[in-house]
Amino acid sequence: MSEAIRPAGVFDTRxxxxxxxxxxxxxxxxxxxxxxxxxxxxxxxxxxxxGLNWFPLHWIGTINHIAILTxxxxxxxxxxxxxxxxxxxxxxxxxxxxxxxxxxGIHWGIPFWLALPLAAAFTGFIxxxxxxxxxRVKGFYLAMSTLAAQFxxxxxxxxxxxxxxxxxxxxxxxPPPTLGPTxxxxxxxxxxxxxxxxxxxxxxxxxxxxxAEMYYIIVPLTVFLMLAARNIRRTRTGRAFISIRDNDLAxxxxxxxxxxxxxxxFFLCSVYAGIAGALMAYHQNSLSITSFMLDxxxxxxxxxxxxxxxxxxxxxxxxxIVQTLTIIIxxxxxxxxxxxxRWLLPFVQSANLSSALTLLLRGGILLAFLLFxxxxxxxxxxxxxxxxxxxxxxxx
Amino acid sequence: MGETTALLSIDQISLNFGGxxxxxxxxxxxxxxxxxxxxxPNGAGKTSLINSINGFYRPQQxxxxxxxxxxxxxxxxxxxxxxxxxxFQNIALYTNAxxxxxxxxxxxxxxxxxxxxxxxxxxxxKREEIAHRxxxxxxxxxxxxxxxxxxxxxxxxxGMRKRVELxxxxxxxxxxxxxxxxxxGMNAEEKEDMARxxxxxxxxxxxxxxxxxxxxxxxxxxxQRIIVLNFGQKIAEGAPAxxxxxxxxxxxxxxxAD
Numbered sequence: 001m002s003e004a005i006r007p008a009g010v011f012d013t014r015x016x017x018x019x020x021x022x023x024x025x026x027x028x029x030x031x032x033x034x035x036x037x038x039x040x041x042x043x044x045x046x047x048x049x050x051g052l053n054w055f056p057l058h059w060i061g062t063i064n065h066i067a068i069l070t071x072x073x074x075x076x077x078x079x080x081x082x083x084x085x086x087x088x089x090x091x092x093x094x095x096x097x098x099x100x101x102x103x104x105g106i107h108w109g110i111p112f113w114l115a116l117p118l119a120a121a122f123t124g125f126i127x128x129x130x131x132x133x134x135x136r137v138k139g140f141y142l143a144m145s146t147l148a149a150q151f152x153x154x155x156x157x158x159x160x161x162x163x164x165x166x167x168x169x170x171x172x173x174x175p176p177p178t179l180g181p182t183x184x185x186x187x188x189x190x191x192x193x194x195x196x197x198x199x200x201x202x203x204x205x206x207x208x209x210x211x212a213e214m215y216y217i218i219v220p221l222t223v224f225l226m227l228a229a230r231n232i233r234r235t236r237t238g239r240a241f242i243s244i245r246d247n248d249l250a251x252x253x254x255x256x257x258x259x260x261x262x263x264x265x266f267f268l269c270s271v272y273a274g275i276a277g278a279l280m281a282y283h284q285n286s287l288s289i290t291s292f293m294l295d296x297x298x299x300x301x302x303x304x305x306x307x308x309x310x311x312x313x314x315x316x317x318x319x320x321i322v323q324t325l326t327i328i329i330x331x332x333x334x335x336x337x338x339x340x341x342r343w344l345l346p347f348v349q350s351a352n353l354s355s356a357l358t359l360l361l362r363g364g365i366l367l368a369f370l371l372f373x374x375x376x377x378x379x380x381x382x383x384x385x386x387x388x389x390x391x392x393x394x395x396x
Numbered sequence: 397m398g399e400t401t402a403l404l405s406i407d408q409i410s411l412n413f414g415g416x417x418x419x420x421x422x423x424x425x426x427x428x429x430x431x432x433x434x435x436x437p438n439g440a441g442k443t444s445l446i447n448s449i450n451g452f453y454r455p456q457q458x459x460x461x462x463x464x465x466x467x468x469x470x471x472x473x474x475x476x477x478x479x480x481x482x483x484f485q486n487i488a489l490y491t492n493a494x495x496x497x498x499x500x501x502x503x504x505x506x507x508x509x510x511x512x513x514x515x516x517x518x519x520x521x522k523r524e525e526i527a528h529r530x531x532x533x534x535x536x537x538x539x540x541x542x543x544x545x546x547x548x549x550x551x552x553x554x555g556m557r558k559r560v561e562l563x564x565x566x567x568x569x570x571x572x573x574x575x576x577x578x579x580x581g582m583n584a585e586e587k588e589d590m591a592r593x594x595x596x597x598x599x600x601x602x603x604x605x606x607x608x609x610x611x612x613x614x615x616x617x618x619x620q621r622i623i624v625l626n627f628g629q630k631i632a633e634g635a636p637a638x639x640x641x642x643x644x645x646x647x648x649x650x651x652x653a654d
Contacts, residue, residue: 015525015526015529015530015533016522016526018529019525019526019529228515228516229515231514231515231516231517231521232511232514232515234517234525235509235513235514235517235521235525236504236507236508236509236510236514236521236524237509237510237511237514238514239493239500239501239504240501240504242490242492242493242497242501243490243501243504245490245492246489246490246491246492246493247488247489247490247491249452249488250484250488250489250490251490251501252452252472252473253450253451253452253472253473253475253476253482254473254476254481254482254501254502254504254564254568255473255474255476255477255502255505255568256473256501256504257473258473264511268511310492
């Protein structure tokens with residue numbers, strides 16, 4: 001783990017220095033510099049006030065999406081990578097967070113800043129409910145019970161709550177987050193249908209409606225949640241998680257209330273999912289049940305495996321790699337492979353080739369990682385750091 | 397060894413798994429501050445006894461009194477809070493964590509930070525980390541583990557892992573330390589080191605030690621009193637010299653001379 005690696009020539013004299021995340025001025029400068037650079041990206045895009053076009057605007061939306069998924073996968077990392085439990089329902093928990101925050105905004109006019117924590121807390125509560133089987137079952141059987149969460153939650157949003165959530169049709173008109181004194185206008189919905197509730201329009205001095213504006217909510221929150229996960233890992237709660245993952249019997253006999261901490265892990269995992277879902281809702285201004293299905297839950301698991309479960313950086317690596325693959329590499333190579341396939345197998349329908357190739361290549365990459373690097377990219381990253389640690393001298 | 401000073405009293409406990417009688421009417425006292433060894437042939441019920449004291453097994457009959465209170469219904473994780481700590485026969489460390497993390501994890505019951513304060517890592521959680529790190533470093537120093545402080549324990553040698561496990565048990569600041577075969581599978585040097593540590597723990601920290609061990613020479617040297625189990629029953633109890641002469645013990649270990 002990264003705790004074992006320190007810059008050469010740095011000798012700690014206090015425990016405070018030993019446990020610090022940034023040990024040297026260089027590391028401090030790098031962290032701060034990266035954050036500032038990240039904060040500058042929309043400013044130097046076409047959306048910025050300077051009129052520069054250095055950074056492609058459509059990448060801002062891509063970064064937002066990557067950041068949102070990173071939050072969801074970091075939640076899984078806390079549950080799976082640290083606490084050793086399993087969940088096949090992360091997408092459904094994101095749906096709970098997304099729909100809760102959106103409905104709070106649409107029907108009750110609750111501002112985003114309140115809707116977000118409420119949605120996170122509610123999703124956390126639902127997570128605890130579905131974590132209860134962890135008292136009795138482990139491994140494969142726990143996986144099956146979380147699979148139930150995926151189907152039950154999505155069914156519940158789809159059918160019994162159809163009047164609120166629009167069922168299989170998209171839920172739109174999610175009011176953008178605003179800052180400052182906000183004007184609310186209650187309007188009747190122009191749409192005729194099962195939805196007879198009112199619609200609250202919001203306007204304020206600062207409105208976060210475009211991707212570049214949402215960026216300033218999503219990215220800092222993502223950075224904060226990544227740091228929070230890192231801090232949880234290195235304090236009492238995180239060590240309880242690790243103890244349960246590595247030896248739940250020893251953990252119980254050495255004073256850790258195993259069930260209580262398993263539930264905390266499910267709670268945390270769902271809170272992260274809830275926040276990710278809420279950000280997704282307000283980023284897209286609409287929600288559709290089809291973006292929270294089982295295949296999404298499984299892709300999030302795949303992202304965690306590819307990135308490296310149990311490493312703080314794992315989710316960032318995993319989501320970035322899979323999304324880059326999906327957005328950039330596959331569209332680039334799809335025409336070539338498509339032409340080849342049409343030549344090789346003339347009877348194959350090539351209309352949906354790109355999406356089919358996405359699934360195929362994602363599956364292939366996951367399989368390759370499971371076979372050749374089951375501990376993920378983050379593990380490679382640690383090895384790389386260790387090899388650099390030896391220059392010029394290895395110390396501890 | 398008066399009744400009043402007993403730290404732990406095992407009162408007629410019986411434990412069975414289906415048809416197998418693991419423990420049968422076993423009673424004995426552990427006096428505060430002594431080193432008591434439990435010996436017996438394989439399958440005699442020694443580990444079952446320790447697991448019962450720990451709360452991992454629930455004896456069907458009998459009581460376990462700790463500091464005069466019946467702890468039969470206390471769940472395992474709360475028995476650790478009472479001051480009962482242990483090591484395991486087959487090392488049960490947190491394999492993918494560092495030595496420091498393993499030891500700090502055992503400070504759990506002495507720490508108070510929670511999800512929220514830990515996530516923010518501001519004043520209180522940070523101060524707590526540093527304070528407990530300091531107490532862990534005393535143990536690392538005492539057990540001579542400085543070079544492996546930040547090693548992943550899964551990569552350590554067998555003898556070292558046994559030592560980390562002892563360190564983890566000590567990090568709990570126990571009153572009663574249960575050691576399940578702390579020297580199994582070690583070479584002579586490692587055994588001597590371990591015996592030295594056990595005696596030092598006993599003398600310097602006044603921790604009561606309940607020890608299971610197969611190495612008779614060592615048991616006779618280290619322990620003040622010995623209890624012998626055979627087929628789940630207590631067959632002898634006494635000072636090491638008396639146990640060596642006890643005909644029931646000789647018969648259990650060597651068989652009857654017909």
